[in-house]
Amino acid sequence: MMLGLIMAIIAGSLVGIQNIFNSKVSERAGSWPTTTLVLAMGFLASLTMGLIFEGKELFNLENMKLWYWFSGLIGVGVVTCMVRGIRLLGPTYSIMIVMTAQLAFALLWDSLGWLGLDKVPFTSKQLIGVLVIVGGIIVFKIGGRPEKQKASVKV
Amino acid sequence: MKGIIFALLGGAFITLQGVANARISQDIGTWQAATITQLTGFIVAFIILMFVKERGEWKKFKQVNPLYMLGGAFAAIIIFSNVTAIQHIGVTLSISAIMIAQLSITFIIDINGWFGLDRKKMRAPQFIGIGLMIAGVVILGF
Structure with a gap:
């Protein structure tokens, strides 16, 4: 659990920082060049980490299925x-949605x-938890914050 | 309406991405999954880049602080931790905790004006919002 x-939390923090870095790049170079660069960097980093932790085993793709190539x-x-x-919607509303x-x-994925993946049964506890989080997102996003927020949104 | 559909699909894709990575990792290993998804994503993005008006813009990479260009490399650790989280605590709890961490770190960066961003003042609704989200995660997880 812990x-x-x-x-x-590590993943979320890095996503937040990465979004800011990516939007800095795309301000200058446009969105497709940025997307291409981001994925190239991600590939090189994953390859390097894989080689460090697994060596040649990284290229052992025995259980590979066809659709994995398209993921x-x-x-x-x-x-x-x-x-x-x-x-079309501006950062605040689009990120909220x-x-x-x-x-x-x-929620749908867990319950099905x-x-x-392991099934996590759908309970009223889960529904309430998600509704409270969505409430929090709405308060956070439309609660009297200046509209200018571009830097924090691009994935 | 079109904007709402794009936003809904965007959210669905983000969740699907985490789930697909977790699934692929079970079969071939997490680093393998990260390497393959980033490589195939890169190839597709590169092909699209060749056909869009923006394609000449990459020359402007030279004007960008090299630190910011390394952002993409975080993906290796992001995918690894995302997959590990989903395998341990399920999709809903993982996605919730990821979102809270993401909003909180962005908020902290905004307040301090790090990375050359405009400094923003702290406001009550943002604290209440994060508080509510954490309460939601506590309800989900315990």
Whole structure:
């Protein structure tokens, strides 16, 4: 439990910092050059870490399934939808909707256990927890904060 | 309306990405999953880049502080911790904790004006918002 939470906090903090860095790059170089650069960096870093921790084993892809090769497309979908959503709705409202959708789909995923992950049964406790979080997101995002917030939003 | 659909899909894709990475990691290992998703994502983005008007803009990378260009490298650790979190505590709790950490760190950076951002004042609604979100995670997790 604790390990999972700590890992999630590390991931979230790095995502926050990365978004700021990425938006700094895209201010100058535009969104597609930035997306390409970000993914290139991610690839080089993952490859390096993989080689450090696993050596040659990194290239042992015995259980590889065909669709795994296409999973990287999801990331391209994320960037495209975020950029267009933010352009059409502005950062505050689009991020609010993105976060709510993230949670709703997470809840759906846990309760259905799709793709062979452990099922987490859907309970009223879970629903209440998610609703309280969504309430928090709404208060955070539209509670009297200046609209200018671009730096914190791009994925 | 179109904007709302893009935002909804964006959120769905973010969750799907975490879940897909967790699934792929079970079969081939986490570093392998991170390497493959970033490589294939890069190839697709690069192909798209060749067809958009922005393609000449990469020359402007030279004007960017090199530190900011390294942001993408965080993905290795992000994917690793995201996958480990989902495997230990499930999708909903992981995504909730990730979002809170992300909003909090952005908030702290905004307040202090780090990385050359405009400094912003702290306001009550942001603290109440983060408080509510943490309360939600406590309800989810305990």
